[in-house]
Amino acid sequence: MKSESLHFRYIEWKTPDEMHFTSLQWKSKLDFINDENRFFEDMLKEYMMPIVKSPLFSKIQDLVGQLSQSKEVLKGLNETVNEHSRRLSRLIDNVDQPKEARLYRQEHKRIMKELNQFLKKYERLKREVFENVSLALKQQKQKRLIA
Amino acid sequence: MDKQSSTKFSANEKEIQRLLNENRDWKESLNYIAEEINFLDLFLKADIFQEYALNLFEKLHDFRKKIVEFKIEIQQLTREISNHRHDIEGMRECEDIGCEIFYHEEHLKLEQRLKEFKNRFKDSKLDIFTHTAGYLKKRETEKTQQIKNQGNEK
Numbered sequence: 001m002k003s004e005s006l007h008f009r010y011i012e013w014k015t016p017d018e019m020h021f022t023s024l025q026w027k028s029k030l031d032f033i034n035d036e037n038r039f040f041e042d043m044l045k046e047y048m049m050p051i052v053k054s055p056l057f058s059k060i061q062d063l064v065g066q067l068s069q070s071k072e073v074l075k076g077l078n079e080t081v082n083e084h085s086r087r088l089s090r091l092i093d094n095v096d097q098p099k100e101a102r103l104y105r106q107e108h109k110r111i112m113k114e115l116n117q118f119l120k121k122y123e124r125l126k127r128e129v130f131e132n133v134s135l136a137l138k139q140q141k142q143k144r145l146i147a
Numbered sequence: 148m149d150k151q152s153s154t155k156f157s158a159n160e161k162e163i164q165r166l167l168n169e170n171r172d173w174k175e176s177l178n179y180i181a182e183e184i185n186f187l188d189l190f191l192k193a194d195i196f197q198e199y200a201l202n203l204f205e206k207l208h209d210f211r212k213k214i215v216e217f218k219i220e221i222q223q224l225t226r227e228i229s230n231h232r233h234d235i236e237g238m239r240e241c242e243d244i245g246c247e248i249f250y251h252e253e254h255l256k257l258e259q260r261l262k263e264f265k266n267r268f269k270d271s272k273l274d275i276f277t278h279t280a281g282y283l284k285k286r287e288t289e290k291t292q293q294i295k296n297q298g299n300e301k
Contacts, residue, residue, distance in 0.1 A: 032269060039276040047195060047283045123179065130186040137193045144194070 016092055019108055023085045026115060030078050033122060037074065040129050041067040052136045059132050066125055073118060084111055166235045166254055173228050173261055180268060181221055187275060188214050200282045210275050217268060224264060231257055
């Protein structure tokens with residue numbers, strides 16, 4: 001099991017530039033996941049749901065629900081990261097704000113933790129999508145061979 | 148092998164442990180990517196795409212070729228990461244700083260390669276999503292089929 005504290009120990013030393021760079025990386029990651037999430041959701045809704053039968057149907061339906069929930073979480077995370085980036089530029093403009101800087105670092109740490117939790121959950125969800133779609137494709141192939 | 152938390156580490160030992168942890172994370176992330184590659188392989192080979200979409204056949208062919216290349220590359224990287232783990236453990240035998248620096252540099256080089264591999268794989272995935280999503284066969288639901296059948300009976 002990964003120890004999360006390992007990822008956080010350098011935050012106190014991160015320069016504003018480094019935090020800005022990290023925020024950009026977060027944004028890029030979230031943008032990518034957004035596209036990927038939409039792809040899986042469309043694939044399940046448009047293609048898989050009409051071809052599978054129960055009990056796989058209810059599993060796929062459940063996965064569609066989970067993907068649409070994760071889309072909402074993504075939206076929220078995106079807004080949080082955008083606001084965090086905007087606050088950094090304000091912080092740089094008002095240089096001597098030690099208290100604000102400390103709070104900012106705490107927020108950085110919190111977002112990082114939130115993002116890591118989301119990524120782990122999303123990875124698990126993707127694994128389930130892989131398993132169930134693979135199963136549906138195999139069933140479809142068998143059906144075609146029998147027909 | 149993870150040491151117990153009560154064990155006192157020397158600075159060098161701590162550094163070795165850090166490198167070993169990173170190495171383990173790399174291996175985990177490659178395992179996950181290998182699962183993604185297998186899924187994409189299955190997805191691209193499945194009979195789920197429209198048959199007469201312009202250039203789709205060529206695109207699918209190119210994507211499959213890339214997936215095969217990624218498969219080979221990930222095997223190679225996994226092997227190297229596994230070998231590198233033995234190198235890190237071997238750092239304990241280092242007698243001078245030059246030896247440690249050498250292994251550190253190897254570690255950084257491998258990290259860089261992994262990053263570059265992940266970026267390329269991410270770009271390819273995005274390419275696949277963009278170019279295949281719109282070409283899935285349109286499936287008829289049971290309801291639309293019923294309506295069609297009723298129309299034929301009339």
